[in-house]
Amino acid sequence: MKNGERRKVRVVVVGGGTAGWMTAAGLVGLLPAACDVTLIESEAIGIVGVGEATLPHLRLYLERLGIDERAFMAATDATYKLGIEFRDFGRIGDRYIHPFGTYGRPLAGVAFHHYWLRRDRAGAVPPIGAFSAGVVAAERRRFERPGSDPGDPTTSFGYAYQFDATRFAPFLRDWAEARGVTRIEGRIVRADRHGDSVAAVEMDDGRRIGGDLFVDCSGFRSLLLGETLAEPWEDWSHWLPCDRAVAVPCASPPGTIEPYTRATAMPAGWRWRIPLRHRVGNGYVYTSAYCSDDEATAALLAGLDGEPLADPRPLRFGAGRRRRSWAGNVVAVGLASGFLEPLESTSIYLVQAAITSLIEHFPDTRVAQADRDGFNTAIDAEYDRIRDFLILHYHATDRADSPFWNHVRTMTIPDTLADKLALWRGSAQVARYGHGLFLEPSWVAVYLGQRVVPTGWDPRADQPDAAGLDRALGSLAQAIADRVRAMPGHDAALGL
Numbered sequence: 001m002k003n004g005e006r007r008k009v010r011v012v013v014v015g016g017g018t019a020g021w022m023t024a025a026g027l028v029g030l031l032p033a034a035c036d037v038t039l040i041e042s043e044a045i046g047i048v049g050v051g052e053a054t055l056p057h058l059r060l061y062l063e064r065l066g067i068d069e070r071a072f073m074a075a076t077d078a079t080y081k082l083g084i085e086f087r088d089f090g091r092i093g094d095r096y097i098h099p100f101g102t103y104g105r106p107l108a109g110v111a112f113h114h115y116w117l118r119r120d121r122a123g124a125v126p127p128i129g130a131f132s133a134g135v136v137a138a139e140r141r142r143f144e145r146p147g148s149d150p151g152d153p154t155t156s157f158g159y160a161y162q163f164d165a166t167r168f169a170p171f172l173r174d175w176a177e178a179r180g181v182t183r184i185e186g187r188i189v190r191a192d193r194h195g196d197s198v199a200a201v202e203m204d205d206g207r208r209i210g211g212d213l214f215v216d217c218s219g220f221r222s223l224l225l226g227e228t229l230a231e232p233w234e235d236w237s238h239w240l241p242c243d244r245a246v247a248v249p250c251a252s253p254p255g256t257i258e259p260y261t262r263a264t265a266m267p268a269g270w271r272w273r274i275p276l277r278h279r280v281g282n283g284y285v286y287t288s289a290y291c292s293d294d295e296a297t298a299a300l301l302a303g304l305d306g307e308p309l310a311d312p313r314p315l316r317f318g319a320g321r322r323r324r325s326w327a328g329n330v331v332a333v334g335l336a337s338g339f340l341e342p343l344e345s346t347s348i349y350l351v352q353a354a355i356t357s358l359i360e361h362f363p364d365t366r367v368a369q370a371d372r373d374g375f376n377t378a379i380d381a382e383y384d385r386i387r388d389f390l391i392l393h394y395h396a397t398d399r400a401d402s403p404f405w406n407h408v409r410t411m412t413i414p415d416t417l418a419d420k421l422a423l424w425r426g427s428a429q430v431a432r433y434g435h436g437l438f439l440e441p442s443w444v445a446v447y448l449g450q451r452v453v454p455t456g457w458d459p460r461a462d463q464p465d466a467a468g469l470d471r472a473l474g475s476l477a478q479a480i481a482d483r484v485r486a487m488p489g490h491d492a493a494l495g496l
């Protein structure tokens with residue numbers, strides 16, 4: 001942020017869904033002296049109302065704003081989430097958990113999975129999940145907050161939340177309004193374009209709201225970036241062909257609430273299951289070319305764990321993103337900037353990444369090209385990496401039981417992903433990047449979970465003698481199992 005300018009930047013946030021209120025709260029919480037924030041939303045239009053599974057980064061967002069975790073969890077009926085269980089993705093009957101956290105710990109500078117691969121080839125070790133406290137705790141439905149020593153594999157894991165999507169924005173709204181965000185209720189009917197920027201938006205009652213910076217959080221419609229500034233859409237549907245979803249909540253089944261989200265592969269996509277305190281969220285994400293809306297709804301309803309609590313709700317979307325997320329004085333955050341399907345619960349993370357980057361590049365009353373470029377470069381990298389990671393879940397499969405799976409198994413993939421796969425297959429190496437989503441353990445989880453077994457591993461992992469290595473691995477798995485056994489059940493951790 002620059003210091004020279006005295007006048008506060010007038011920020012207009014268009015939209016009051018999760019993206020809009022997260023942005024408004026983030027700006028008023030972290031840049032109170034730099035901006036005045038007005039948020040416009042239309043109750044008549046409403047919000048998308050899905051988006052219930054999150055990533056651990058959300059904890060950082062709450063912490064930075066000083067929002068109490070317990071208050072947030074109580075207000076949103078949240079549960080803890082230790083990862084995602086994938087069923088039937090590699091082959092029907094397969095199952096693995098992609099945890100938040102690491103496997104084992106590095107030895108002599110070499111990542112744990114290289115040692116595990118060596119001994120797995122010899123049939124001498126349990127599945128790699130036994131070396132992740134997050135996986136073991138998820139399977140036993142236990143939870144406690146991670147320990148403070150990141151080097152201790154028995155307590156170092158991450159966690160996120162599963163929450164009621166309709167309650168998060170109202171919770172943040174209360175918080176943000178109490179700190180000075182002005183909320184305007186009503187429908188925007190047009191935007192005044194001025195060159196490559198937006199000067200003001202006009203409401204259905206004739207009011208005109210001007211600003212220096214507009215944050216487009218208008219959802220799939222992308223009112224300012226897409227409609228007004230006509231920023232082109234980059235279509236990724238050839239790699240991520242799912243374009244519909246049907247969602248329905250159901251009653252919770254008896255028993256301990258799972259501290260994880262479940263994704264189960266279906267003939268034309270996959271279904272989610274997100275256990276909350278008071279209900280379970282369900283949805284079938286599918287490809288309209290291979291499945292009708294009626295078929296999808298019937299399949300979803302047939303697999304519920306309890307009574308449906310509402311009518312099934314259809315949603316339509318396409319995978320891709322606007323070429324630039326920030327153009328002129330319009331920054332798109334959330335669905336207005338792009339969409340990657342929820343297989344790895346990444347959308348709210350992308351909202352958060354955009355807010356973080358906006359704050360890092362927060363402009364004066366006039367936007368500098370360098371800020372726009374810095375923001376766009378950061379967001380492009382986030383989208384591209386997540387895209388490749390999602391495609392991996394579809395492409396790395398042996399399934400040949402439906403036209404959908406035949407398509408995704410045999411489709412061409414982005415070169416960036418092909419390179420990552422080649423690196424892994426040859427030497428069990430994971431392409432590295434310093435920050436952002438999906439670091440080494442995540443790729444290891446999905447590669448192995450979907451049977452992409454490398455032919456080799458780091459030669460340094462051959463150094464320890466086999467018997468000693470097996471003893472060390474056995475002790476580690478035992479220590480993790482013992483630690484998890486001492487954790488409270490997930491229900492108890494929630495105070496239920």
Ligand SMILES: Cc1cc2nc3c(=O)[nH]c(=O)nc-3n(C[C@H](O)[C@H](O)[C@H](O)COP(=O)(O)OP(=O)(O)OC[C@H]3O[C@@H](n4cnc5c(N)ncnc54)[C@H](O)[C@@H]3O)c2cc1C
Pocket residue numbers: 014015016017018019020040041042043045046047048049050051052053054186187188189217218219220221223245283315317333334335336342345346347348349351
């Ligand atoms: C099927 C599905 C499942 C998903 N699951 C997950 C998940 O598990 N995890 C995850 O992280 N994300 C998930 N997402 C994404 C997540 O739902 C969104 O990223 C998140 O809710 C943010 O949405 P939003 O605020 O951008 O848009 P919306 O919720 O659609 O909000 C748009 C806002 O703009 C306002 N608006 C629009 N037009 C106007 C107008 N003309 N005038 C005034 N106001 C207007 C609306 O009233 C509303 O307030 C999922 C998405 C889909 C489609």
